[in-house]
Amino acid sequence: MDNVNEDDDTSLLVIIVDLNAYSWGKQVELAEQNIDSTSGSRFITLSTFFEHLVIFINAYLLLNQENQIAVISSNVGESSFIYPSNHVDTKDKSISFKISQSLNNISKHLIEEIHLTSEENSSSSSFSAAMSLALCYINRIKKDNSTIRSRILVFNISPDVSTQYIPVMNCIFSAQKQSIPVDSCILTSTDSTFLQQASHLTNGIYLRPHRQDHLGQYLLSSFLIDSYSRKFLNVPTLKTVDYRASCFCHKKIVDIGFVCSVCLSIYCKYSSSCTTCGTKFTIKFNINQLKTSSSSSSSQSENK
Amino acid sequence: MSNTRRGANNTANDNGLKQLLDAEDGQGDTDHVLQTNDQGTQKYKWEEKFVRSWETIEEDEKGLRPSLQEDRDTRTRRQLKDDQRVRRGMQRHVCLVIDLSKSLEIHDLKPNRHQAVLIAAENFIKEFFDQNPISQLSLIITKNSKAEKISDLSSNPNRHIQLLKMVSSTIEGDPSIQNSLDVSIATLSYVPKYGSREVIFIYSSLTTCDPGDLSKTITTLKNENIRVSFVHLAAELYVCRHISDATNGTMKVIETEHHLNEALILHCQPPPTIGKVEAALVEMGFPQQHTSQTPMMCVCHEQFKYVGYTCPRCQSKFCELPTDCQICGLSLVSSPHLARSYHHLFQVPIFREVNPKSIQPNLKCYGCLLPIKPNYLNYGCPRCKKIFCFDCDQVVHESIHNCPGCENGLEFLDEKDNREEEENRTTTTINNNDSDNNNKLVQQQQQSIVDQMLVDS
Numbered sequence: 001m002d003n004v005n006e007d008d009d010t011s012l013l014v015i016i017v018d019l020n021a022y023s024w025g026k027q028v029e030l031a032e033q034n035i036d037s038t039s040g041s042r043f044i045t046l047s048t049f050f051e052h053l054v055i056f057i058n059a060y061l062l063l064n065q066e067n068q069i070a071v072i073s074s075n076v077g078e079s080s081f082i083y084p085s086n087h088v089d090t091k092d093k094s095i096s097f098k099i100s101q102s103l104n105n106i107s108k109h110l111i112e113e114i115h116l117t118s119e120e121n122s123s124s125s126s127f128s129a130a131m132s133l134a135l136c137y138i139n140r141i142k143k144d145n146s147t148i149r150s151r152i153l154v155f156n157i158s159p160d161v162s163t164q165y166i167p168v169m170n171c172i173f174s175a176q177k178q179s180i181p182v183d184s185c186i187l188t189s190t191d192s193t194f195l196q197q198a199s200h201l202t203n204g205i206y207l208r209p210h211r212q213d214h215l216g217q218y219l220l221s222s223f224l225i226d227s228y229s230r231k232f233l234n235v236p237t238l239k240t241v242d243y244r245a246s247c248f249c250h251k252k253i254v255d256i257g258f259v260c261s262v263c264l265s266i267y268c269k270y271s272s273s274c275t276t277c278g279t280k281f282t283i284k285f286n287i288n289q290l291k292t293s294s295s296s297s298s299s300q301s302e303n304k
Numbered sequence: 305m306s307n308t309r310r311g312a313n314n315t316a317n318d319n320g321l322k323q324l325l326d327a328e329d330g331q332g333d334t335d336h337v338l339q340t341n342d343q344g345t346q347k348y349k350w351e352e353k354f355v356r357s358w359e360t361i362e363e364d365e366k367g368l369r370p371s372l373q374e375d376r377d378t379r380t381r382r383q384l385k386d387d388q389r390v391r392r393g394m395q396r397h398v399c400l401v402i403d404l405s406k407s408l409e410i411h412d413l414k415p416n417r418h419q420a421v422l423i424a425a426e427n428f429i430k431e432f433f434d435q436n437p438i439s440q441l442s443l444i445i446t447k448n449s450k451a452e453k454i455s456d457l458s459s460n461p462n463r464h465i466q467l468l469k470m471v472s473s474t475i476e477g478d479p480s481i482q483n484s485l486d487v488s489i490a491t492l493s494y495v496p497k498y499g500s501r502e503v504i505f506i507y508s509s510l511t512t513c514d515p516g517d518l519s520k521t522i523t524t525l526k527n528e529n530i531r532v533s534f535v536h537l538a539a540e541l542y543v544c545r546h547i548s549d550a551t552n553g554t555m556k557v558i559e560t561e562h563h564l565n566e567a568l569i570l571h572c573q574p575p576p577t578i579g580k581v582e583a584a585l586v587e588m589g590f591p592q593q594h595t596s597q598t599p600m601m602c603v604c605h606e607q608f609k610y611v612g613y614t615c616p617r618c619q620s621k622f623c624e625l626p627t628d629c630q631i632c633g634l635s636l637v638s639s640p641h642l643a644r645s646y647h648h649l650f651q652v653p654i655f656r657e658v659n660p661k662s663i664q665p666n667l668k669c670y671g672c673l674l675p676i677k678p679n680y681l682n683y684g685c686p687r688c689k690k691i692f693c694f695d696c697d698q699v700v701h702e703s704i705h706n707c708p709g710c711e712n713g714l715e716f717l718d719e720k721d722n723r724e725e726e727e728n729r730t731t732t733t734i735n736n737n738d739s740d741n742n743n744k745l746v747q748q749q750q751q752s753i754v755d756q757m758l759v760d761s
Contacts (some may be wrong), residue, residue, distance in 0.1 A: 008601035021435040023392060036445075075438065077712065079708075079711075079712055081673060084673055086373065087487045089351065114346060114401070126711055128706060129706075129708050129709075129711035129712040131670075132700070132704050132706045132707070132711055133708045135699065135703070135704050136671030136696045136699055136704070137672050138670070139695065139699045139703075140671075140673075140674060140695065140696070143695060161607040165643070165709055166646045166647070166650060167706045169640065169644070169646070170642035170646075170705040170706050171706060172640075173644055174641075174703045177434065177703065178703070197640060201640065204350065213408070240593060240594075242592065243592065243593070243639055243640065244590045244592060245590050245638075245639035246641065250751045254590065255589065255590060255616035256587060256589050256590070256617060256634070257324045257587075257588055257589075257590065258586065258587055258588070259585065259586045259587075259588045260583065260585060260586075261394065261498035261499070261583050261584050261585070261586055262391060262583050263394075263649060264394055264642050264646065264649070266639075266642070267585065268636060270585055274585075280583070281583050281584050281585050282692050285678070301601050
């Protein structure tokens with residue numbers, strides 16, 4: 001009885017799309033360059049990406065009548081819902097139609113923007129905000145329907161931002177605790193360490209397609225499968241994830257580091273004080289110091 | 305079991321024989337007798353908490369409506385947090401002392417104190433390591449006027465839970481506070497100076513059987529900078545209150561099983577450090593996961609395994625992180641473990657309750673897009689001024705530890721942050737004086753509409 005239910009479970013898919021105009025602009029340049037050298041293009045442009053995405057969403061919605069979907073855009077300085085949107089649409093249209101319509105609108109805006117943005121405008125998307133919104137939304141849907149299986153699919157194009165490390169890790173741990181897999185699809189030529197860790201910690205799929213002109217095929221064959229069926233299939237896995245930390249002082253990756261006991265900052269060399277929180281470290285105890293500390297604590301107790 | 309169930313149906317007899325037969329088949333609709341509670345286990349109606357529904361009603365100009373006070377209280381209790389910038393002992397060393405005396409037989413908690421304590425302790429151990437992965441825990445039980453350490457300081461939750469299950473079946477005799485404190489002191493005295501030391505008691509008995517002078521033990525506790533906290537199942541004992549006060553700990557008496565869980569979970573947040581605590585740079589190793597072609601022996605289980613983490617200093621192999629290298633003593637962690645503890649240091653600001661009258665129609669919760677219900681509790685973030693519903697407020701503070709609104713405008717916020725915080729502070733201080741003149745001043749000062757919507761809680 002239970003097994004049948006597990007098969008039939010509906011799922012909720014939250015798609016986070018990185019819509020960083022600057023990165024997509026760079027992608028266009030790369031796509032044009034690479035067309036000459038190889039037979040197909042290794043990179044895709046925004047409009048073709050949206051075409052593949054809509055095909056994928058359609059396929060997902062056809063899998064089960066009660067499958068639910070949400071699309072969140074992560075943009076520079078602002079992340080917001082694309083579907084369900086804040087503005088009330090005409091109700092009789094299908095979900096996929098609404099999504100493709102709003103994606104069309106966005107792509108028009110973005111293509112205009114691509115030509116305007118330069119590198120000086122920050123090249124980072126607020127991925128942590130998009131993740132937080134996704135988790136809030138999943139929590140709401142879970143309140144109504146507790147058996148629903150939810151997962152997050154991230155399309156990433158802009159590079160990692162080190163200032164977002166803590167919020168992103170917070171989101172990853174929250175997802176891990178609620179056992180929500182975070183799948184990630186990387187559309188650039190460099191790996192994202194954030195998403196590698198996210199997918200590894202939450203048992204999601206991490207994939208960097210080599211031939212992006214066949215993106216639709218990648219999406220259908222690896223990201224369409226629900227978490228239950230993944231147990232029986234050979235899904236792409238990561239062999240090694242680099243969990244080594246990088247030190248705060250030189251941004252070097254360290255095997256053995258020194259960690260401040262107060263604020264947990266990592267240093268590659270021993271120093272006398274912590275630059276993050278300003279604490280001074282005691283290197284060795286003197287007997288005098290011990291005496292003063294014990295006398296101060298005893299005087300405190302007398303006061304009380 | 306089937307007998308009592310049938311009896312229950314007879315007393316609540318509505319549908320007569322049919323239901324009785326159905327109940328015997330195990331398919332009957334026995335909802336009005338057997339209810340499912342939070343943990344998914346079934347409960348009889350008379351085992352449930354007595355609800356005084358007539359007391360939770362509020363009256364306003366529109367008539368009677370259910371009161372929100374209880375929800376508000378649970379929220380404030382759960383989000384009880386100190387100031388943002390407090391130095392906390394991030395590397396905690398905790399002794400969890402569990403009273404396994406005769407007094408656990410009492411049935412005031414359901415199903416009895418013994419089971420309730422074991423369930424709560426297990427939940428606490430799991431949650432503790434989830435929130436503080438680089439901290440360490442040791443389990444101590446006290447019964448028969450003795451105290452016994454059942455697990456050494458380590459950071460493997462499964463081992464602790466396993467050991468607890470093995471020894472916890474028998475309850476006998478009286479507990480001893482002093483003996484358990486002595487064992488804790490002996491355990492914690494080896495802890496390096498920079499780590500915070502705590503003892504948490506789950507105490508059930510109203511008596512203690514001590515061999516000597518307890519005040520001497522308290523002085524040692526103070527000297528060693530050990531914080532002792534009590535969670536008592538029945539009443540506030542003078543000795544418990546005295547010890548916890550003297551060592552800057554807390555003393556809680558619980559009301560229900562649920563409250564017991566809540567009181568313990570509050571201890572998962574690292575407490576602010578007391579007095580002058582030494583800081584140090586701790587040497588830590590960040591091993592990488594390796595999959596080898598030939599199996600290698602791991603140091604922890606002494607078994608041959610393919611996958612494992614190798615200590616960067618002495619190349620010995622371990623199965624799980626975090627741990628201390630048994631060969632060279634280096635503490636081995638991974639960077640996510642450190643990151644897991646960061647949310648204690650950078651907390652989400654506590655959201656303030658929004659005045660229902662000032663909510664615009666068609667406003668939606670920023671997190672989940674549900675329309676804001678004006679007659680229910682809604683919260684606004686003091687930094688980004690976004691409005692959240694009750695559920696999202698809970699998720700943001702207890703699970704995600706990020707405010708989605710603040711994350712969005714992070715780059716722009718940082719510049720304004722200091723200035724705005726100062727402004728907020730002035731408005732709140734003026735708000736406290738309730739004279740009319742000041743209210744006018746406040747109205748002039750408040751720049752945005754949302755500021756007006758935020759009610760001081």
